[in-house]
Amino acid sequence: MAVIRSFERVEFDVPAEIEADGFLFQYGEANWFNDPTFTVGFVRQLELVDAEEEHEGYSQVQLEYRYPVDTDLRSLGDHNSWWFPESGVPFGEWLESVKRDPVWEVVREKIPTEFDVSQELV
Helix, strand or coil: CHHHHHHHHCCCCCCCCCCCEEEEEEEEEECCCCCCEEEEEEEEEEEEECCCCCEEEEEEEEEEEEEECCHHHHCCCCEEEEECHHHCCCHHHHHHHHHCCCHHHHHCCCCCCEEEEEEEEC
16 A cells, blocks of 8 residues: 555646546456456556647556455455545545455455556556
8 A cells, every 4th residue: 555655646747637637446356367357456547638738548557466256355346446636535545445445354365366567548
């Protein structure tokens, strides 16, 4: 969680628009891998604009743990939680709520098969 807190402190040149810079915490079963996979991770989403300040898309930086699906993980279902500065909730408060999510108790006893850091344009 310290890495996520540090990453939030890095300022990026994004438009002064609502939801131009935000974080997503998410987990659940992913069906795009060869084997059944449960993912837990964070995404930082940054809005991209062209020279005329028109919306071009988003840059998403993802940090994700991957686990083989088992009964414990499947029982958690899917979850996502967004945070944006204009939400009125301080980042630290949002991150504390993420830390209290039951997924951490379950994955603490598991060994991830992979940890992925990626960036994509959407």
